[in-house]
Structures are given as C-alpha cells and as structure tokens.
Amino acid sequence: MLRGEGCPKNVLAIKxxxxxxxxxxxxLILFALSNGPRRFKQLAREVNGITDKTLSKELKNLVDNKLISRTVHDEFPPTVEYAITTHGESLDRVIEELHQWGVSHRNEVIGK
Amino acid sequence: MLRGEGCPKNVLAIKxxxxxxxxxxxxLILFALSNGPRRFKQLAREVNGITDKTLSKELKNLVDNKLISRTVHDEFPPTVEYAITTHGESLDRVIEELHQWGVSHRNEVIGK
Incomplete structure (x- = not known):
C-alpha cells in the first residue's frame, strides 16, 4: 500500500x-457501545472524564458518520438510546490493526 | 477487538x-519516502504545500518515532538523506486497512 500509491484519492480515503x-x-465511546446500547447518562458514567457537552458533540459526530444510531423511545418520559451500527462494527479490523501496530510501536520506540 | 476490550492498555496502544x-x-511524507530515500529539498518539492518549517518538524517527529532514518553523508558539502525504516514499512497493513475502510466509509456516508 505504501509503495507508490500515495495518489490523492488514496490519501483522502485514509484521512x-x-x-x-x-x-x-x-x-472510548465506540468501545462502550460495543457492549450494547446505552443511554446518555450511562455513557457519561462509562467514559471516564468526558463532560456532557463533549459527549453530546462526539455522539452527534458519530451519528453523522453513521458509526452509531440514535433512537428515541416513545415512552413517558421519552428516552434516547445510542447503539453501534453495522458500519461502526466494520471498524473492528482497522482497530485491531491499529492495536497490533501500536503495541509493536511501543516496543520499538519506548521498549515496553 | 471492539467487543469488550477497551481496557486502558489497549486504547493506549491504539492512540x-x-x-x-x-x-x-x-x-504524505511516508508515501514519498516509500519510493526511495530523499533529501530535504526533494521532499519539500514532492509533498505539495508543505513549508520548510513544517517539513523539518514532521521529519523530526518521524525520526523520533523511528519511522524514518536521517543519514548525514560525509561529503563536501555534507548532505542529509531521509529514508523509511523497516518499522516505518510495518505501517503498510495499518494503512491498507485504513484505506479500505475509508473507501467503504465514503460510500456509506457520502455515497461516492
């Protein structure tokens, strides 16, 4: 892939x-949702250190990118639930490769 | 990978x-160097739009991360050459996965 294929369209897809x-x-949000659908407050608890404002922004970005879905349940009061989509789960191999390379990178650069 | 393995150490390696x-x-620099060793000025020409200052900073980061090597040739005047390392080339599979997923992501989200 690296050799000679740095044409703009390839680089754009990678970006x-x-x-x-x-x-x-x-x-971290995707990892939390990979264990099943979650409501906002559950995610706010599970994703350590995230503020509600940031969580809202990141959830909107993930929904816009079709990596997660947002469902409003018509109850009283209505509840909102987030879940990972099939497209979101398709990230699995990328994350696996990033993880493996990251481990070898840590060994190479900082030797642990 | 996604399912239930979001422990801090895994996330750290991914980050x-x-x-x-x-x-x-x-x-873009790695793509240029995957075609063979380059000198600074060659890289500055090949990587469209990059300033010399930014190129210096990025090259230093890539050298520190052992993705590329920097060799000073003891000639007159001395010349400096950059080349991708084996560790740098080991990024190939990650970049391939990122590329494939990026293409499917573009189809999913913007339908082209």
Missing amino acids: DALEAVEGRWKL | DALEAVEGRWKL
Whole structure:
C-alpha cells in the first residue's frame, strides 16, 4: 500500500478513516457501545472524564458518520438510546490493526 | 477487538498508532519516502504545500518515532538523506486497512 500509491484519492480515503476515529473520545465511546446500547447518562458514567457537552458533540459526530444510531423511545418520559451500527462494527479490523501496530510501536520506540 | 476490550492498555496502544500517522503531512511524507530515500529539498518539492518549517518538524517527529532514518553523508558539502525504516514499512497493513475502510466509509456516508 505504501509503495507508490500515495495518489490523492488514496490519501483522502485514509484521512477520512483517521478522522472518523481520531481524538480522545470516539474510540472510548465506540468501545462502550460495543457492549450494547446505552443511554446518555450511562455513557457519561462509562467514559471516564468526558463532560456532557463533549459527549453530546462526539455522539452527534458519530451519528453523522453513521458509526452509531440514535433512537428515541416513545415512552413517558421519552428516552434516547445510542447503539453501534453495522458500519461502526466494520471498524473492528482497522482497530485491531491499529492495536497490533501500536503495541509493536511501543516496543520499538519506548521498549515496553 | 471492539467487543469488550477497551481496557486502558489497549486504547493506549491504539492512540499511539493514531498519533504516529495522524495530521496532514506524515502519511504524505511516508508515501514519498516509500519510493526511495530523499533529501530535504526533494521532499519539500514532492509533498505539495508543505513549508520548510513544517517539513523539518514532521521529519523530526518521524525520526523520533523511528519511522524514518536521517543519514548525514560525509561529503563536501555534507548532505542529509531521509529514508523509511523497516518499522516505518510495518505501517503498510495499518494503512491498507485504513484505506479500505475509508473507501467503504465514503460510500456509506457520502455515497461516492
């Protein structure tokens, strides 16, 4: 992949993938939702250190990117539930590769 | 990978991998060097739009992360050459996965 294929369209697709998962919180939210649907307050508890304002912003981004779904349950009072989508789960292999390379990178660079 | 393995150590390794390749320029520099060793001025020409100051900073980061090597040739005048390392080339599979997912992500989200 690296050899000679740095054409703009390839690089654009790679940048899109990086943007979908980069930043401090997206992965942590996806990990939490990979254990099943969650409500806002549950996620706010599970994702350590995230503020409600940031969680709202990150959830909107993940919904816009179709990595998670947002469902309003017509009860009284109405409840909102977030769940990972099939497209979100398709990130599994990318995250696995990132994880494996990250472990070897830590060994290479900081030797632990 | 996603299911239930969001323990801090895993997330840390994933973040290390993302940091090594994220940003606007690192991938473009790695792509240029995957075609063979380059001198600073060659890289400045090949990586469209990058300033010398930014190129210096990004090259230092890539050297510190052992993704590329910096060799000073003892000629007159001395010349400096950058080349991708084996560790740098080990990014190939991650970049391939990011690329494939990025293409499917573009289809899913913007339908092109």
